[in-house]
Amino acid sequence: MIDSSNWQTFVESLKTALKAEPLGMQAQKAMAPLPDVSQRFDRESAKKARQSAVMILLYQEKGKVRFPLIVRPQYPGVHSGQIALPGGKFEDDDNDLVFTALRETQEEVGVAMNEVEVIGQLSELYVPPSNFNILPVIGLMSNTPQFILEKKEVEELVIADINVLNDESKRKQKQMTFYSGLHVDVPYFDIEEKVVWGATAMILSEFATIINNINSKK
Template sequence: MRPEWLEPLLTRLRDAEAADFTRLPTPDGEGRRQSAVLILFGEDPMTGPDILVLQRAATMRNHAGQPAFPGGAVDPGDADTVACALREAEEEVGLDPSSVEVVATLPTLWIPVSNFLVTPVVAWWRAPHPVGPADPREVARVERLPIAELVDPAHRLRLRHPSGWIGPAFRIHDMLVWGFTAGVLSTLLELGGWAVEWPTGRVEELPTSGATPVR
């Protein structure tokens, strides 16, 4: 059974539009590769509701060292974007697809730098189990980020990319979460009714080590 704390978010997601998550209009799919990410909500007895993220290995060619949701490009064998998100999560962090309940799909979002159309898949982790990097060459670590910590004003800021782009970010569990992942997280916290006032005037420059193209 899904927890009561998740229901307000799911209710609001029924009417959510791409504009709630990004200022960029979503183009048609011609010439663009489809992909999906899994936004997995769980609940820890000690720390409460949380969201699972991974951190890319520092040696990867693209998005090295960046925190992200599990996910990737749709393969020919995937039935749809939901199947893609679950397959990628299994391959990246060892998630058992039967342990989750898919509860919503978000509007498809466009990432111009990679020309990907990304469908975020929202799921409830009804039977949590140990997870971790399935291949350390691709995934450095896996973390469950408590919502209580994500909304803590001390963990929130905005980052300015060298391109001039400014967006929300989170400094949490020794990670700097920014770009596409942070933008989606920020909107979900608002829609879920969990967000609290935070110092949006706190703007920092993106560290040089993280100055890869905005996701």
């Protein structure tokens, strides 16, 4: 269990873990939609894809360690209405993908870039439907953020307790029918009664594995 009482110890352990070889496909596949996930791990396609980055932004609030998720608005696109981490595509003016994650987090949820300490990153993940390759970045805040939502990009904010990621009762599965008519078995995290699936769930699966490894060494 991770909470404010062991925040500093957790942060130091997390920094160390993020310096190690990324867990990658093995950890991501635990929450990958079935049956066929091979495209997501096609590195040649990932290299040619549009580049993007997302932020797992950790902070303390009321004794808990939390991070924000966003609900995308409804729009004509493959990720309409989905739950996501703050983030977006790389722009020509961005220094690198870490900068992209910081900039997009500031734009979408109002957290100033200079208030975030970046401590590492997870494995990249390719998303075939939108042809994006995603770099997940891990950031910390020393204070509880005052979120200001960009209404054109964020319909709702969902605040998650970090411990939900390794709560087996919150890992579920359902069948979904995609626009192509394909029926797919989809594992998901039930976070605040929201269905967190797809690329976001796969990214959080790797993060959950790192947290579980840290907890097992206590």
